[in-house]
Amino acid sequence: LALYFHVGEREEKCIIEDIPSDTLVVGNYKVQRWDIHKHDFHESAPGLGMFVTVTSPSGEVLLSKLYGPQGTFSFTSYLSGEHIICFQSNSTRFAVTAGSKLRIHLDIRVGEHFFDESDIQAKDKVNEVNTRLEHLIEQIHHVAREQDYEREREEKFRKTSEETNSNILWWAIVQTLILISIGIWQIKSLRDFFIAKKLV
């Protein structure tokens, strides 16, 4: 588990994954707590857990579980869109004590097809190439799903741009009409006013 970052004890940290539907996402994490006395992070902190919450683009919660200091979680997306993965520790201590922080190691893999290493211990070359080809086919399916999703998003983008375009045109016309009609009303109103006041 390579990449890590620091958060406050009760702080919630979220990452965003923009993925197509039917995609498997697997995450590994490890959390360590800062030890004030040793001025280092505990190797392991029993009792320290992590709430992992995954929210789908429609706001529905796909996953919400408490895991231990080290864990693996996974979910499959039903909708395509931005899924938000949030981490929050279950620590009940208030982060008032200075220097109290957590180190979270994180590794997230998207759209992958995991092999058992034993599958790869092929008896012969044909099987090995077979397995590799299956892996490649799975990757190509993932690429195709991403492309379908990209098509959806491009359509949304195009709709937004066209809406902006027609908005600008429509509002320009409306404002010009307002301007003209207000101008006419102003002149009429003042003219009537001055005639009434016998100034003209």
Next chain:
Amino acid sequence: LSPRWAMPPRGSWGPVPPLLLLWALAACAARASEITFELPDNAKQCFYEEIAQGTKCTLEFQVITGGHYDVDCRLEDPDGIVLYKEMKKQYDSFTFTASRNGTYKFCFSNEFSTFTHKTVYFDFQVGEDPPLFPSENRVTALTQMESACVSIHEALKSVIDYQTHFRLREAQGRSRAEDLNTRVAYWSIGEAIILLVVSIGQVFLLKSFFSDKRTTTTRVGS
């Protein structure tokens, strides 16, 4: 740029001594972490990674939404020497070779912004991908099938690479378009209201000038 898939499983090692296996694993340990996260205004987020000496690493980042779509980025080696530092960049890619063992740190900062959150994507690749068909225990050259697999694998890697780039650019473009749409709507409504208020106000103000004068003239008259 790393593809969003696991490093390909290693081929059958066969009768390779376990020590050689361990060395091979350590030397070609390729890891890629890509994360999209939200950086609130006035915030800084740092990431750390332990890298072995001599490993070729690439850091690539892009700002997807928020403000002027720019962020500060800074990469430091274990001694604190700054390897890469850029202010207000929208997108960049930086490759370096680790000169020593230790924990490398890279930070993204949005401290110059007062109220826009930024969504930042970064991809940090450590090491090269191991070969699909490792040559440690091989006696013959790669068969046609195997070399076809290798070239398909390379091609797919670059497809996924381009796809990721395109997805990010499209997200950025769409974010700008949506911003523009909202701004156009609000400004138009605002302008129309201001126009009405000012014009009607002008007429009444003008009328009020003449009304006052009228009463004073009548007073003088009588």
